Amino acid sequence: xxxxxxxxxxxxxxxxxxxxxxxxxxxxxxxxxxxxxxxxxxxxxxxxxxxxxxxxxxxxxxxxxxxxxxxxxxxxxxxxxxxxxxxxxxxxxxxxxxxxxxxxxxxxxxxxxxxxxxxxxxxxxxxxxxxxxxxxxx
Amino acid sequence: xxxxxxxxxxxxxxxxxxxxxxxxxxxxxxxxxxxxxxxxxxxxxxxxxxxxxxxxxxxxxxxxxxxxxxxxxxxxxxxxxxxxxxxxxxxxxxxxxxxxxxxxxxxxxxxxxxxxxxxxxxxxxxxxxxxxxxxxxxxxxxxxxxxxxxxxxxxxxxxxxxxxxxxxxxxxxxxxxxxxxxxxxxxxxxxxxxxxxxxxxxxxxxxxxxxxxxxxxxxxxxxxxxxxxxxxxxxxxxxxxxxxxxxxxxxxxxxxxxxxxxxxxxxxxxxxxxxxxxxxxxxxxxxxxxxxxxxxxxxxxxxxxxxxxxxxxxxxxxxxxxxxxxxxxxxxxxxxxxxxxxxxxxxxxxxx
Numbered sequence: 001x002x003x004x005x006x007x008x009x010x011x012x013x014x015x016x017x018x019x020x021x022x023x024x025x026x027x028x029x030x031x032x033x034x035x036x037x038x039x040x041x042x043x044x045x046x047x048x049x050x051x052x053x054x055x056x057x058x059x060x061x062x063x064x065x066x067x068x069x070x071x072x073x074x075x076x077x078x079x080x081x082x083x084x085x086x087x088x089x090x091x092x093x094x095x096x097x098x099x100x101x102x103x104x105x106x107x108x109x110x111x112x113x114x115x116x117x118x119x120x121x122x123x124x125x126x127x128x129x130x131x132x133x134x135x136x137x138x
Numbered sequence: 139x140x141x142x143x144x145x146x147x148x149x150x151x152x153x154x155x156x157x158x159x160x161x162x163x164x165x166x167x168x169x170x171x172x173x174x175x176x177x178x179x180x181x182x183x184x185x186x187x188x189x190x191x192x193x194x195x196x197x198x199x200x201x202x203x204x205x206x207x208x209x210x211x212x213x214x215x216x217x218x219x220x221x222x223x224x225x226x227x228x229x230x231x232x233x234x235x236x237x238x239x240x241x242x243x244x245x246x247x248x249x250x251x252x253x254x255x256x257x258x259x260x261x262x263x264x265x266x267x268x269x270x271x272x273x274x275x276x277x278x279x280x281x282x283x284x285x286x287x288x289x290x291x292x293x294x295x296x297x298x299x300x301x302x303x304x305x306x307x308x309x310x311x312x313x314x315x316x317x318x319x320x321x322x323x324x325x326x327x328x329x330x331x332x333x334x335x336x337x338x339x340x341x342x343x344x345x346x347x348x349x350x351x352x353x354x355x356x357x358x359x360x361x362x363x364x365x366x367x368x369x370x371x372x373x374x375x376x377x378x379x380x381x382x383x384x385x386x387x388x389x390x391x392x393x394x395x396x397x398x399x400x401x402x403x404x405x406x407x408x409x410x411x412x413x414x415x416x417x418x419x420x421x422x423x424x425x426x427x428x429x430x431x432x433x434x435x436x437x438x439x440x441x442x443x444x445x446x447x448x449x450x451x452x453x454x455x456x457x458x459x460x461x462x463x464x465x466x467x468x469x470x471x472x473x474x475x476x477x478x479x480x481x482x483x484x485x486x487x488x489x490x
Contacts, residue, residue: 009360
């Protein structure tokens with residue numbers, strides 16, 4: 001079982017991506033998401049948006065909507081049980097309502113399986129040493 | 139060589155970077171700028187006049203033949219570096235060459251061989267290797283402060299507009315630029331990463347393409363690396379991130395983490411305990427982007443250091459701070475990245 005993984009992605013829309021997942025960074029940090037387009041950039045650290053810059057001009061320079069946040073990097077969770085409960089509250093409430101209102105829940109099974117499908121493809125690529133096409137069921 | 143006589147320098151290529159070389163030469167007590175050459179005569183003569191009326195040549199073969207030129211500063215487009223350096227070497231002239239050394243392995247072989255055969259020095263400009271912070275980080279890793287390295291990443295998310303690529307005919311071409319976001323802008327970060335960890339790449343899988351710019355070469359590249367030490371790495375090089383940011387280096391070992399943004403150290407956390415949690419020496423920071431629109435940022439101190447260094451290296455008959463064999467490593471890796479992207483498979487450095 002891996003403690004460190006690095007994946008090189010090509011998305012269906014043609015964009016590239018890098019996934020880095022590790023439990024052996026010391027001391028670790030909050031999870032970061034970094035999104036870049038030719039018209040702007042949005043970055044997230046933990047649950048905070050740390051940068052939001054965009055432009056509507058053709059070949060124009062994106063402008064930050066406010067100065068990018070210099071935040072103290074949140075420490076990574078060291079205690080696995082130390083996870084806030086507000087997300088669970090939201091999702092439990094949503095599922096109850098979804099049943100009552102006979103609608104899909106916020107996170108459906110078909111949507112949730114995407115992450116696992118990708119991770120399994122990453123493992124297969126690492127095992128075989130080859131690029132793997134990710135099959136999207138459903 | 140008399141101690142009070144200065145070594146004469148000639149600059150080949152009077153473009154954007156030539157001014158940094160000139161500043162470095164002026165600041166060096168053992169150096170004197172005596173000549174410049176530039177293909178465009180009007181631009182070349184202007185530079186010569188602004189430099190105190192130094193000699194102007196149109197052809198670099200004539201500049202290196204000038205008896206007062208002992209060291210050549212190579213500021214031409216990347217794909218011309220080897221030709222300039224080889225001509226200099228044959229004339230017995232030492233060279234300090236802008237990054238990248240050149241853009242193919244064959245040309246780098248030729249220029250390194252030519253300088254060795256002629257007994258002249260060959261140095262390369264990678265100003266990031268001259269900052270106090272970078273030297274501190276490299277020493278910490280060599281001293282084992284991060285323990286066993288797990289991840290070593292370089293994120294070079296730059297912005298260059300279409301107008302930038304349109305501004306000069308050689309930009310964004312395979313022949314003269316040798317590549318795009320990686321070979322031109324990203325080569326600094328690639329070089330710094332390899333130098334800081336003092337390790338070599340074993341294999342690489344990469345994607346590289348132009349996504350949003352109308353150019354021959356790539357504007358976006360993502361490379362996944364395995365180092366010889368067994369650590370993994372991610373290289374991201376792009377000129378199509380908008381608005382871009384200072385380049386980041388992120389180094390993680392089992393006993394600590396050091397990260398840099400531009401020349402600033404943004405995190406330094408280590409532990410000496412077996413299986414202990416690393417502690418930050420100061421509150422870690424995310425630096426707001428200082429993305430550059432133009433190509434040359436505030437890099438003059440590095441040029442001054444390296445101009446002075448090679449001048450001293452010639453006088454003391456020693457190797458320069460960044461010799462050709464060391465400078466070529468980043469280009470070798472970038473070329474392997476391009477090959478991996480082209481072939482759609484992993485490239486093992488020893489087999490390629």
